Amino acid sequence: MTDRWTPRLSEYLDGDLPLAERDGLEAHLRTCTACADVLVELEAVVRRAGSLPDTEPTLDLWPAIAHRLASGDETPVARWQPRARRITATLPQLAAAAIVVSLISGATAWLISSRAAPAPAPAVVVAEAPVRDALTPAAEASYRAAVEDLRRVLDADRAKLDTVTVRIVEHNLALIDRAIDDARRALAADPSNAYVSAHLAQAMKRKLDLLRRAATLAARAS
Amino acid sequence: MNPRDAGAETLTRDQDTARAEADAVEVALAASGDSRAFERIYRAHVARIHSLARRMLDADLAEEVTQDVFVRAWQKLDTYRGEAAFGTWLHRLAINVILARRASLATRRSRFLADDAAIARARSRPRAPETAIDFEGALARLPAGARQVFVLHDVEGYRHEEIANMLGLATGTSKSQLHRARMALRRHLER
Numbered sequence: 450m451t452d453r454w455t456p457r458l459s460e461y462l463d464g465d466l467p468l469a470e471r472d473g474l475e476a477h478l479r480t481c482t483a484c485a486d487v488l489v490e491l492e493a494v495v496r497r498a499g500s501l502p503d504t505e506p507t508l509d510l511w512p513a514i515a516h517r518l519a520s521g522d523e524t525p526v527a528r529w530q531p532r533a534r535r536i537t538a539t540l541p542q543l544a545a546a547a548i549v550v551s552l553i554s555g556a557t558a559w560l561i562s563s564r565a566a567p568a569p570a571p572a573v574v575v576a577e578a579p580v581r582d583a584l585t586p587a588a589e590a591s592y593r594a595a596v597e598d599l600r601r602v603l604d605a606d607r608a609k610l611d612t613v614t615v616r617i618v619e620h621n622l623a624l625i626d627r628a629i630d631d632a633r634r635a636l637a638a639d640p641s642n643a644y645v646s647a648h649l650a651q652a653m654k655r656k657l658d659l660l661r662r663a664a665t666l667a668a669r670a671s
Numbered sequence: 672m673n674p675r676d677a678g679a680e681t682l683t684r685d686q687d688t689a690r691a692e693a694d695a696v697e698v699a700l701a702a703s704g705d706s707r708a709f710e711r712i713y714r715a716h717v718a719r720i721h722s723l724a725r726r727m728l729d730a731d732l733a734e735e736v737t738q739d740v741f742v743r744a745w746q747k748l749d750t751y752r753g754e755a756a757f758g759t760w761l762h763r764l765a766i767n768v769i770l771a772r773r774a775s776l777a778t779r780r781s782r783f784l785a786d787d788a789a790i791a792r793a794r795s796r797p798r799a800p801e802t803a804i805d806f807e808g809a810l811a812r813l814p815a816g817a818r819q820v821f822v823l824h825d826v827e828g829y830r831h832e833e834i835a836n837m838l839g840l841a842t843g844t845s846k847s848q849l850h851r852a853r854m855a856l857r858r859h860l861e862r
Contacts, residue, residue: 459850465831490857497806497860498825503718504725506734511713514741518706617704624706 452481458488462495516631519624520652592653599660606667618663625659628652694757702748709748713741716758720765726810726822727769736772740765762827766837773815809859813852820845821852 454477460466461474478485607615632649694715700708720740725733744761751760810818819838823829824845829837831845838845 456847456850459853460846465846487854487857490860491853493860494853494856495825497856498821501722501726501807501826503722505718506721506737508734510717510721510734510738510741511710514713514738515706515710517738517742518709518745613703620706621704 452477452484454478454481454484455487458484458491462488462491515624516628519621519628520655592657595657596660599657599664602664603660603667606664610663610667614663614666618659621659622656625652625656629656695753698748698751698753698757701745702751709741709745712744712757716761717741719758720761723762723765723822723827724769726807726826727766727819728772730811732772736769739772740768743768766823770837773819806856806859809856810852813855817848817852817855820848821856824849825853 454474457466457470457474461471466474478488603618610618629649629652632652636649694712697708697712697715701712717737721733721737724736724740728736740761744764747764751757810821813821816838820834820840823834823837824831831842831849834840835842835845840848
């Protein structure tokens with residue numbers, strides 16, 4: 450049952466009702482048991498709302514968050530994850546990305562190791578690679594060589610970096626390596642998965658970027 | 672004041688202070704790039720953020736949005752100035768992310784107008800214990816507008832003026848939506 454006062458009960462409960470209306474409503478409540486009952490129930494709703502417990506998600510979200518932080522992904526997850534449709538044409542992107550980052554980092558590593566003055570990175574031409582070349586031994590070897598080059602430069606100069614920086618770099622590299630390993634395993638199980646292939650490429654690029662930045666920092670710290 | 676109440680109040684205040692100090696250290700570490708510190712921040716706050724997302728949006732979006740909130744927080748850590756408790760800062764950031772998600776879902780202001788069918792569904796009294804839905808379930812069945820106002824006001828403690836500002840509503844609309852939500856939910860109080 451409702452009357453003209455019922456819609457004002459919440460405002461009354463919250464102390465938001467103007468004084469004149471408040472007096473009128475209080476007079477009404479003395480004679481209307483229906484409104485008085487509703488008011489008691491509304492009070493109970495407010496109490497219940499104030500005592501609702503917070504609950505953890507059913508899954509630990511941290512691994513996915515850490516993965517996104519390590520890969521530098523800023524895209525909201527709803528747009529980031531393909532829902533149902535898988536696109537098989539993204540493996541060429543993976544191959545191209547791996548090759549491109551290898552070339553960029555290889556060139557940068559050379560610049561750093563030769564102690565040359567900062568110079569523009571050489572232009573890199575992105576070539577479309579066929580699907581079958583996505584994880585060819587040549588592409589893998591190129592990527593690994595770039596990582597090793599940068600590692601060598603970083604290791605040679607790491608004593609010049611403070612320990613906190615070294616700790617952060619190594620921790621983040623470990624995170625990225627874990628993401629790369631996870632992505633490789635997932636891709637081995639499902640080679641046409643666009644999501645996994647894109648993130649493997651991103652993680653590989655991220656690792657090279659981080660190594661390059663750390664190596665540059667170490668080289669300049671002398 | 673009852674001495675026991677006073678003691679409890681002091682204890683609560685001390686716990687809040689200790690929590691704020693611990694947060695400040697972790698935030699400083701995280702802002703310098705320490706992802707393990709940020710993981711500890713995540714562990715400390717995830718339940719509250721996830722609960723907020725679950726109540727404000729559909730449950731199946733809550734985990735995605737919770738991820739987005741923490742990624743966004745990581746990106747914005749350097750803008751945290753310590754003027755408010757970190758938990759407050761994170762909570763407000765979470766609301767912004769949640770409201771942006773709602774906008775991206777093309778939920779428009781018209782959704783805040785009467786949705787009598789949805790209100791009626793949420794209001795209907797459970798017929799039997801086995802079909803009864805709990806309070807949180809009834810909350811999830813409210814129309815989006817009424818649900819968000821209710822969560823922000825009665826669960827999270829925001830004032831109508833703040834809610835109206837966040838949601839782009841008139842204050843009166845916020846008040847009327849709150850009343851509609853409460854009227855629907857009173858049927859679902861655990862007895």
